[in-house]
Amino acid sequence: MKIAVCVKQVPDSWAEKKLNASTKLIDRESVDAVLNDLDEYAVESALQIVEANGGAEAGHTVTLISMGPERATEALRKGLSMGADDAVLVSDVALAGSDALATSLILAKVIQRINPDLILCGTESTDARMSVIPSMLSERLELPQLSFAGEVNVSADQVSIKRVTDEGVDSMNSPMPVIVSVIEKINEPRYPSFKGIMAAKKKKIEVLSLVDLGVSAAEVGGAGAWSLVNDFNEQAARSAGVKVTDEGAGGTALSEFLAEKRLA
């Protein structure tokens, strides 16, 4: 079984994120970049599925796929040090400013090239937070989709999940190939071991350009954008208001504040 995991490099979620005034794009230079937190769960899921089905010896492989700047190799190394086998990075200056339609187009091309049995994604990125790429891949590749997986199991050519949403918990399944996106409660991503980190240095990251994928620069990036940012402005930070210390009447003070604001 061939598993592909889509992973995105994002600014560290502990950092204050900003937009760049001239490009109107997220400023990725000034902040630490990490593997999207939710994608670690997808990588962990892939590794657990391999382990539960006979391991690498049984011929199962995990390939990471990312689209992003050269620097995204750092995030890929993290996934490789967790235990993924190899990675593909699509990097091209013409991809800067790509929107979700362009990103899904590129990822779909790479998936077609690799032809995996199972495609795993996170539910959303922590920077743009659109939560749309897995559904877009399902449409572009005309493959079934299982989303919001809080549990995933693979047996024979069937994938079954527990879909966890506000509406409840649904058990559902689909034949492979299928696109599965996982939620953060699905597992506890492993920390890369020293051995894993050393091994990752030798693992292959194939870097592809648009030419390699047969996509023209006019179709993607800022040039081919399906949506554009007109303008943006930074909001003043919220300022701290009243703070009282409870000395026996804190709850009463709170109820008075709410009454005064007509909130209770």
Add this chain to the structure above:
Amino acid sequence: MSTFVFIDHIDGAITKTAGELLTIARRAGEVTAVLVGTPGDGTKAAAAINSFGANKIIAIEDSAINDHPSALVAQGLADLLLEKGATTLLIPSTARGKEIAARVAVRTNSGIITDAVDVTADSIATQSIFGGSAVVHSKVSKGIAIITVRPNSVEPESKPSTCDVEVVSPKLTPTKVLISNREPAKRGGRPELTEASIVVSGGRGTNGDFAPVEALADLLGAAVGASRAATDAGWYPHSHQVGQTGKTVSPSLYIACGISGAIQHRAGMQTSKVIVAINKDPEAPIFEVTDFGVVGDLFAVLPQATSAIAARKG
């Protein structure tokens, strides 16, 4: 301009987002309300939709629609939009709404903007990003402007209309996904988290005892939220998590109890109109964003506040 609004509903009972989206869409002129459901849902929803000034109501009905989370809905919707020459589609920015929007965008080769908090008459969307620290105006430049709008973004304004429902039953191709079992969430009578106008949240400081949080929430008619520490511990379901990897809420009032206010939590609640916190650590970062903070033990402060409010309400 031909603006379409996707009406969210449960078995023909429209949700609060329907009124909000119709209110926004009316700014652009004529509005077509589209509902996708099982046979009969359109007729059931008509009166409620007509209280928000629709110019046309179309119901796409298929008896198997609920057996397929979003793929079938997107098929029916995309074909209708193309056939009717829609220029804009507003969809609620819920988990399901975004899946449908994403699929419709690909099927119609259109741009998409998610999590808008406002949309102008010419379909320019306002997004509040990075936990409210920046406001962006964006527009779709190709195809239909597919815009998902956050619940609670506007106050729904009623406007009577009298349209009939046009029911269409296109042939939809089912996917290979099968649902073998359903366990619907227990609603418990509380409002939905992202739609609620008041949210009371609990964190690690509750030590797993959400009773005082729920008591205040119920008195105020509020939804209950939780920090990641609380959902990780299994004290509350993940669907109640507020923050970077949970829900984004923007209620009139947000009350954080025993929550430190990590940047990832604030990312999901910072745009609330009024923020209140109860925390026993005076240095907790949550106090940097509160309008009113109480330094104290939530197990003393919350019950006292709850009974004081109950007493005032009589």
